[in-house]
Ligand SMILES: Nc1ncnc2c1ncn2[C@@H]1O[C@H](COP(=O)(O)OP(=O)(O)O)[C@@H](O)[C@H]1O
């Protein structure tokens with residue numbers, strides 16, 4: 317029997333019993349729709365959760381720190397040997413180490429980080445700002461995903477320039493302000509403005525020495541619910557000079573290394589494996605990606621649970637298919653006898669009835685996907701307004717659809733519903749295939 | 761079934777020459793249908809063997825038997841056994857599906873055969889739109905579609921009036937004249953006119969004509985089973 321003839325015969329047999337096929341398929345429609353919609357809801361939730369998070373943090377960035385806690389353990393084990401030698405046991409983020417990190421597979425960039433190790437006050441006119449001051453050693457901060465709040469600025473710093481976070485810019489204080497006076501008027505856009513940075517150090521005698529540096533604001537960083545919001549970013553060479561002044565010693569990056577290092581991966585997919593590799597090298601590597609993967613695992617479980625609930629509906633539908641097929645085989649016993657009399661093999665008969673059962677599953681699956689799609693549209697329209705207001709309050713990216721039908725989902729659902737049909741038809745079809753022709757022909 | 765063993769046929773030793781027209785006569789329940797189903801490979805004997813042109817069909821596996829049924833024989837039933845939802849043409853073409861013949865060829869051949877049984881005008885009719893005689897002719901065309909050498913007919917005129925039955929007999933006779941081996945089970949003595957061989961069955965045993973006629977003339981003496989047991 318040709319495959320096309322088999323399929324056309326199956327289609328014909330289903331079409332001549334439209335009513336019953338439709339009734340049986342309704343069970344599959346509901347089951348498939350339940351599976352698809354519930355899984356779509358779970359993946360919608362998941363995508364929204366990860367999107368919200370992705371808005372806050374760059375998921376390709378791994379933060380690498382020296383393993384300080386190991387040094388402390390060594391100190392305890394070593395006993396009263398004095399604190400001086402312990403630091404040498406910690407592997408520092410030195411320039412050669414940075415080169416090693418850059419050589420790892422999947423690394424796009426290695427960016428050294430340091431912060432101001434003394435007090436620094438930013439002054440703008442009479443106003444003062446105590447923002448956190450740090451540097452990431454890169455010629456252009458767009459690599460780190462930084463964005464400007466005002467287009468006229470620049471993310472590439474020249475010597476004596478700084479970037480200020482949008483929120484930090486709103487945090488200026490007037491040291492002469494007293495209760496009852498009007499609120500401090502915050503600057504609207506500092507781009508291109510000159511500010512003063514007052515640095516302070518203390519001598520061994522407890523004397524304070526101040527130093528003022530004139531800086532130009534190269535740009536204002538767009539608020540992103542991230543670390544730059546309340547920070548001031550400067551060039552590494554400027555920062556190193558100030559730190560050396562504050563400590564009174566030269567900083568040897570080959571020995572002392574950096575405070576920490578940001579490793580940018582080429583892709584979010586390699587972030588976690590890269591972090592593991594760096595951990596194995598003897599550093600502490602943190603990545604928001606591992607957190608996101610945690611979220612993903614959680615939602616995968618939800619998807620499985622939701623899918624399972626839908627699958628129960630499909631199971632009920634399977635019983636319906638089995639019942640319909642059993643009935644059909646009783647009604648068509650003589651027809652089966654005839655098929656055998658004219659030369660159908662057991663395999664032919666088996667294929668025909670299995671095909672019919674799978675066909676009911678397929679039809680139901682198609683209907684179910686259609687129904688689920690309609691329901692998903694409805695859910696999305698209803699949820700859109702609510703989620704939008706939610707996103708406006710919480711910040712981060714705007715919410716995506718509440719029910720998200722991934723491209724693989726309809727394909728999977730269709731295969732699954734067809735498989736359910738096939739399995740339900742297995743026993744009736746086997747019975748049909750193994751009928752003895754003479755008995756089937758005499759069946760009343 | 762199977763609780764009480766009924767011996768439908770016992771000790772039937774029989775050779776059917778190729779190209780013959782054999783009529784099998786016997787009262788209800790004498791085992792005529794059983795014999796024909798055995799020869800058609802639709803049933804299996806509990807013991808003994810059936811050879812068709814040298815091949816022992818009683819020892820064939822299911823697949824080989826299906827191929828035998830498809831290629832070597834055509835079966836005609838008393839109840840026609842047409843698929844009610846299919847047209848005459850589709851019914852005739854149906855067996856060719858299992859032979860893997862392409863659709864176009866199937867329908868063309870079926871059309872030829874319908875013309876041969878005089879139903880070219882009825883190709884699009886469904887069984888319910890045809891008379892019994894027409895339905896049986898469709899069934900005969902269907903039995904011929906895979907060009908078998910052996911035609912088996914189980915009471916083909918049993919559901920037809922005498923005139924229509926006679927035309928069906930003539931049609932079967934023509935098949936014989938065209939060179940096929942034909943075996944017909946019938947109650948109708950008129951059928952013996954076309955026969956080259958007549959076989960008499962009584963209670964599952966082959967008997968001679970005299971013995972058979974003696975039994976039919978005195979029905980009280982014949983060991984006939986009650987009517988209800990026949991199918
Ligand atoms: N499916 C069956 N189950 C049990 N007994 C059967 C079956 N088919 C036929 N028989 C018995 O076998 C015998 C022969 O039947 P059958 O070949 O149909 O006779 P005929 O065709 O000559 O009327 C009868 O006694 C009948 O009751």
Ligand SMILES: [Mg+2]
Nearest residue numbers: 792793794914
């Ligand atoms: Mg009979």
